[in-house]
Amino acid sequence: MNAVKVFLQTEPKVTVAPEQKLKIKDVASIFCTDKKIEKEILELEVHDISGKIKNDVIPALKIINVVHKYNENIDLEIMGDTEILVNIQGESSEWKLFSILKTALVCFILFLGAGLAIVNFHADVNMDKSLQIIYHMVTGEEKQKPLILLIPYSLGIGAGMTVFFNHLFQKKWKKEPSPLEVEMFMYEKNIDDYILDTTKHN
Structure with missing residues (x-):
């Protein structure tokens, strides 16, 4: 009897719920000319999530072993990663309000940090003096705060970061x-x- 050719492409990472029994269809895609065999292989159980672990690994060798136990006359060709990372995520017990406050706090800290970095940079390069010199070169007048340059420059920083990101x-x-x-x-x-x-x- 000729061997049945089966192509199996593994996923690099899957996210599942705790205590879930993983079938091959959850971690890989399959192609076979015999659609009956393809459907049966997809329903084979390949891994059982148990305990309170947060991550697990399914080696491709385990999938090969499961498929050969189902039918030894299958020529299985594995494509993709040889190890599948299983990320186990249960229902979040974190309060929504706490999550919003935590996000707001992080944004506030990042805003202060970015603002401080920009201020320190401009202080290091003496940007005020540079803009005063540019204003004097263009207009021939000396001005301590050339707003006609300062305002567009400040707006340009925000617009430039928006375009860049x-x-x-x-x-x-x-x-x-x-x-x-x-x-x-x-x-x-x-x-x-x-x-x-x-x-x-x-």
């Missing part, structure tokens, strides 16, 4: 991701790699 409006005018989105993606990827590595070794 490209994250103010839902519909973006640039197709590429913003620097903030790239940094968040790299941060989440590094966190997932760290969790995968520590969970696997523990």
Whole structure:
């Protein structure tokens, strides 16, 4: 009897509820010319979430073992990651009001920090003196506070940051991701790699 060819593509990360029994369809996609076998493989149980752990790892070898127990005459080809990170999330017990207050506090601290950084930068480079010199070069007059330069410059800082981060409006005018989105993606990827590595070794 000829072996049945099955292609299985694993997900790099899945989020599940506690005490959930994971089937292959929850962690991977499958293609097989025999749709009956494909449907049956998708329903095979591959992992059981138990205890109070927050993260778990499913190796691809475990999926291969489960499939071969179901049918030894299957030629299984694994594509994608060889290890699947399982993120276990229960219902949040955190109060909504507390979450809003915590977010507001973080935004306030970041606002103060960013403002302080901008003020210190302008103090270091003596921006007031620079604008006074530019105003004198253009108009021939000396002025302590050239508002005609200070006001557009201040507005330009905010507008420039908005354009740079490209994250103010839902519909973006640039197709590429913003620097903030790239940094968040790299941060989440590094966190997932760290969790995968520590969970696997523990």
